[in-house]
Amino acid sequence: MASTVLTTAPARAPRWLAFLLIALAAALIVATPFLPNYYIRVANSLLIYILLGIGLNIVVGYAGLLDLGFVAFYAVGAYTYALLASNQLGIHLPLLAILPIAAVIGAATGILLGLPVLRLRGDYLAIVTLGFGEIIRIVINNMDWLTNGPKGIPALDRADMLGISVARPSEIFWLLLVTCILAGLAVWRLQKSILGKAWAAIREDQDAAAGVGVNTTNAKLAAFAISATIGSIAGVIFAASQRFVSPESFSLQESILIVLLIVIGGIGNILGIIAGAAILILLPEVLREFAEWRILFLGLLMVVLIIIRPGGIVPRSLGPDVLFKSLFRR
């Protein structure tokens, strides 16, 4: 049902809907930096989860492999920044130097996880990735000499890029926004590329894909590596904005939350990720005054949304490109 992207005609959105959504997004982006810091922090956390969603979506939405340990890559990125820009090891590299390092380490971790699980599919893959995520968290929690254990690493450096400070919430907001847009564009181009078509073929039927000459090993490893790179970069920005990391931020619940926001929003679609993140991240903030009741409500809402729309809120075919095309259609 959700995987009809290859067979159906491109979806069309009504022009008013396209106009409304694009105008709303633009207005929110322009207005956010002028809001009080609290709102900017909420927007930043929303953008971090969108970035994580874009990363995980490659493995789950495009290649159809359920990964429950995605938070491991997020942790790898965050701790890369924490170790290379604090007094923990006495190293103080600039953000622009750490980003490529974290990207490489993230990709390497992704391949490291991808290699042994290539044979596994379905639930077994989900469970092994879950175990992998837990192992990374426990190791970080206990390698006191390197990571300072459960206490975490405090007082990370204020980030700056070529002399421009990137430490205040509004500055982080612009960095995150640009990263999200770049990641979104890159992933969108990838999805349209031959590699993206290989992923779709693996998702639909792995044996048939191998039969028509898709190198499933390489395509899967590429999916793991690219997704891990995006997760790792999200981790770097997260660490730079919090200026503190601890293993608590990288629990299994985080992994599950990212899977949830993809599925609730609409799997395989960037607009869906934005919608899912808006529900799962913004709603608890909006309902803050109701304290624990909002989490109760969130649990209930998850069940109801999945029952009403198991394929997600946004249909797979309704991507951002469709919105823009609808806007300029005659």
Place this chain on the structure above:
Amino acid sequence: MWGTIVQQTFNALTIGAIYALIALGYTMVYGVLRMINFAHGEMFMLGAYAAFVLLALMVPDIGAAGALALTAAFFGAILLVGFAGVGIERLAYKPLRHSTRLAPMLSSLGVSLFLVTGVQIAAGPQPRMFPHLFPNQRYEVLGGSITSVQIGILIAAFILMLGLHFFVNRSRLGIIVRAVSESRPTAQLLGINVNGAISLIFFLGPLLGASGGILYSSYYGIMTPTMGAVVGLKAFTAAILGGIGSIPGAMLGAFILAFVEVVGTALLPILTNGAIGTEYRDVFAFAILILVLLFRPAGLLGEAVSEESMVYKREF
């Protein structure tokens, strides 16, 4: 030395028996619906809270509750949680039975979140004292000391597991459950009430999980709303290790996991001269799980899966 070995063996058996009770619920649900029920750990937690509430309703001072009240609370609580399990299945999973394979799993995540927060709101997030189900006495066996609580837990768990074994293998209802688990469409064609069998599974699984929760809380003397997450993950690991879908596998996996944990806690610091502390025992538990899955994806006692049978086309 002998004393330590005897004592650690008994510790492992006690924990293993509790893990086994919970792992059975995961494995039975998976066997029939091919669904990982993430809310199962919460059944374990609900069991302890239900028993606590029932006790509080029956006796004024929970610490001094008599044997009769404790027994009544135990059976009352596991029955209540069993019925809760059936209700949850009807509301949250049944509408998704013909949906994607991912949907019921995510729905169970929502249920889990709902139950944990619900208990947190109703009973407060802080840990609570839980009474001992059995009189606390120490016995010296071969140089190790064993408490009567451990013996009681072992006996209770084995009675429950034997009961399940006979129910599944000998009774008429058990045959129905096995038939549905073997092939749902065939069972349906033979006129078996598939919905009834699934409800039965969702009654028995939470019932066993709840009993595990009560025994666990009385072993450690404490209960918290979030205790289902950690123990649930362990029991789930045990179910996979033994071969998910296989009932004897879940029991075997639970005892292996418990032994790995206990041996890890007792031996790791000695073997590595303190370089690797007891904190790493969970890493070993997960590493063993991953190794088993890589070489034998079906788990220790599961039916061997060929690579073709792992394929679910269009999972999402």
